[in-house]
Amino acid sequence: xxxxxxxxxxxxxxxxxxxxxxxxxxxxxxxxxxxxxxxxxxxxxxxxxxxxxxxxxxxxxxxxxxxxxxxxxxxxxxxxxxxxxxxxxxxxxxxxxxxxxxxxxxxxxxxxxxxxxxxxxxxxxxxxxxxxxxxxxxxxxxxxxxxxxxxxxxxxxxxxxxxxxxxxxxxxxxxxxxxxxxxxxxxxxxxxxxxxxxxxxxxxxxxxxxxx
Numbered sequence: 001x002x003x004x005x006x007x008x009x010x011x012x013x014x015x016x017x018x019x020x021x022x023x024x025x026x027x028x029x030x031x032x033x034x035x036x037x038x039x040x041x042x043x044x045x046x047x048x049x050x051x052x053x054x055x056x057x058x059x060x061x062x063x064x065x066x067x068x069x070x071x072x073x074x075x076x077x078x079x080x081x082x083x084x085x086x087x088x089x090x091x092x093x094x095x096x097x098x099x100x101x102x103x104x105x106x107x108x109x110x111x112x113x114x115x116x117x118x119x120x121x122x123x124x125x126x127x128x129x130x131x132x133x134x135x136x137x138x139x140x141x142x143x144x145x146x147x148x149x150x151x152x153x154x155x156x157x158x159x160x161x162x163x164x165x166x167x168x169x170x171x172x173x174x175x176x177x178x179x180x181x182x183x184x185x186x187x188x189x190x191x192x193x194x195x196x197x198x199x200x201x202x203x204x205x206x207x208x209x210x211x212x
Contacts, residue, residue, distance in 0.1 A: 068104075168181075
């Protein structure tokens with residue numbers, strides 16, 4: 001059965017797990033709980049790292065507010081090396097390039113006590129200040145079964161204007177809460193077939209040069 005690599009939900013689960021572990025290291029608080037949920041629906045449930053569901057109150061809530069195609073990931077080649085190749089005949093695979101997505105992630109400290117919310121939000125910023133790139137080097141555990149996924153998520157802190165902030169929270173339908181907005185690069189969404197199409201081996205390389 002075909003599968004989808006770099007599933008957005010699974011990648012956000014990686015971010016949630018990493019953030020939860022780091023917050024617990026900084027300060028042991030029950031208020032450190034990190035949930036994936038829609039902050040626009042404050043009465044809904046969010047998913048924790050252990051898969052259980054909890055109310056979004058008194059928790060750090062991860063909400064995906066926008067996705068965009070990463071322009072730097074366009075115009076990629078349809079041919080790529082097969083990491084599972086056993087000989088030259090299957091060393092090249094033919095697959096359309098993945099769709100590179102930038103994820104705009106709103107991290108909200110949704111706590112009744114405002115001082116606690118500000119403290120936890122500061123801890124969240126400190127976590128991604130210390131490490132802006134999540135990579136597969138023992139820091140995080142990526143979803144299983146991904147063959148070609150880019151093993152890195154880069155966090156860029158955004159500073160929306162007052163007008164943009166107002167539009168964002170108006171869209172979410174609620175009053176502004178202590179929050180921070182990150183652009184996360186890059187999720188590579190791609191359909192992975194059961195039997196990949198093997199491309200022909202490369203037998204000739206032609207270089208074209210012009211000397212002026």
